[in-house]
Amino acid sequence: MNNRMVKKTTQQELIRRRQHFMGNAYRLFYDRPLHIVRGEGVWLYDSDGRKYLDVYNNVPHVGHCHPHVVEAISRQTRVLNTHTRYLHEGILEYSQRLTRKFPEGLDIAMFSCTGTEANELALRLARAKTGGTGMIVSEHAYHGNSWAIAQITTACETSEERGDNIVSVPSPDSYRGLYAGQDQAAEKYAAHVATAIDMLAQRGHRPAAFIVDTILSSDGLPTIPAGYLARAVEIVRDAGGLFVADEVQPGFGRMGSEFWGFATHNVVPDVVTMGKPMGNGYPVSAMVTSRGVIDEFTGHSHYFNTFGGNPVACAAAMAVLDVIEQENLQSNALEVGAYIRRGLRQLAGNHELIGDIRGSGLFIGVDLVLDRDTREPATDAANRIANLLSQRGILVGTEGPHDNVLKLRPPMVFSRHNADLLLQGIEDVLVLEPAS
DSSP states (O other): OOTTOOOOOOHHHHHHHHHHHHOSSSOOSSSSOOOEEEEEBTEEEETTSOEEEESSOOSSTTOBTOHHHHHHHHHHHTTOOOOTTSOOHHHHHHHHHHHTTSOTTOOEEEEESSHHHHHHHHHHHHHHHHOOOEEEEETTOOOOOSHHHHHTOTTSOOSSOOOTTEEEEOOOOTTTSTTTTOTTHHHHHHHHHHHHHHHHHHTTOOEEEEEEETTOTTTTOOOOOTTHHHHHHHHHHHTTOEEEEEOTTTTTTTTSSOSSGGGGGTOOOSEEEEOGGGGTTSOOEEEEEOHHHHHHHHTTOOOOOSSTTOHHHHHHHHHHHHHHHHTTHHHHHHHHHHHHHHHHHHHHTTOTTEEEEEEETTEEEEEEEEETTTTEEOHHHHHHHHHHHHHTTEEOEEESTTSOEEEEOOOTTOOHHHHHHHHHHHHHHHHHSOOO
16 A cells, blocks of 8 residues: 555644634534535444444434435436526426425415525515515524625624614523513514514604514424414504414424424414525425415515425426435324433433423423522533533534533434433533533
8 A cells, every 4th residue: 555645634724724714603502513525314424433322413304314315416417407597397396395394374385495595585575565674583593604694694693784674583592581470471472573663663664574583493392382483474464464483493394293383383384485495405496385485575576596495406306305204204204202301301310400391392491590599500511411422423512591401402313212322422421511
C-alpha cells in the first residue's frame, strides 16, 4: 500500500474549514460535534464507523435512506426533472393524493422547497384573501428563516426589526404557563388572541392570519388546554383573519392518533403548510388551501417556484406516502410513542429531575426541572444530558423557552427495541446527573 496515503481529516480541521468557508452564523449540534457520513433507518454513522440512534431528526420521516424513496428519486432523475410550467402526470397524481389527506374543501396544493417558503406563500395568500396585514403568532414560535418569516419566528433572535403588524400571544401551556392548573384555561389563553387583535387595530392593522405550529414544538411541546385552538381560531375568523396550520413538524402521521396536528384540536384550517418530512430529505414543501382562498390570490398574482414540486420532488414525496401507508407508520408512531412515554413515567418515579412528560405519537417532550414544586427549569441539566446521550450514541435535542425540554422526535420507523435503547440511555445519564 502506498505509504503516502492522505491522512484522515481531523474534526478540528473540519471545524476550522467550516468556519472559514461558511462563516459563524451556522451552528453545530453538541459540545463534541459529530462528523456524520452515512445514515440508514434510525441510525447515523460517523467517520469512525460509530453508530448513533437518531431520536431527533424528522427530515428522514420514514428512515434515513429508505430504499423505496431512494429508488423513486433515482428512477425519476434518470427520466426528467424540470419545473411545474410543463404538464406532468406525477405532479398531478401527487397533488391529488396529498389533498385527499385533508378535510373536504382543502383541495388546492401549491409546492415549494422548504417550510419557510410554504409559510411565506401562506401569508401572502392570507393577506390577499383578507385584505389585512396583521399576523398573530405564539410567543416562542418557529416558522422559518426568510426575511418575512424570521419576523414571525419569535423563538430566535434576529437582526430584522419586527414590524408593528406582528403580535405574539402567550403559549397555552398547561404545565408552566400563565394559567397552568386554572379553570377555563383554554378560554383565558384564547382571550389573549382577542387582545392581540385589538392591539393590531390600534396600530392600524386588520388581522390576516393566526399561524400556529399545531404541536407548539418551539414552545416546548406544551400540553394545550382542550378547546383552546378551536376558540382562538373562532376569534380570529370573527375578526376577518385566517387560520394557518404549520404542519411542518407534527404532520404526516407523527402524532399517531391523527395524520395532521390540527386534527387533534378538532379544527379545520384555512391554510396548511408542510415541509421537512415530505420528501424524506429531498427538498419539497407544500401549502394546501381552498379554492376560495386561492382565487383571491390569483386574481392579481401568480406563483412560480423554480424547483418547488418538480417531478423528482413529487416522486420522493409520493414514495414517502407509500411507505407511511404500507408500513403502517402512523400506527407505529401511536404504539411506540405510548411505550416511550410509559417508560419515561417509570423513570420519573426515580428521578426528580423529570417534571413533566408530554407529546403525542413519536413527538415527545421531557420537561426537566430543578424542583417539581416550583417547576424551575433545569436548563443546564438538559444541555448536559443531551450531550451525554450523544457521547453514548443517542441523539436528542433540547427545546422550549428555557431550553430545558428534551425533544424526542425520531424517524417514524422507530421500534420498541429502539425505544428500549433510548430509555436505558436516558436512565444511565440521569444517574450521573447530580441531585438538585
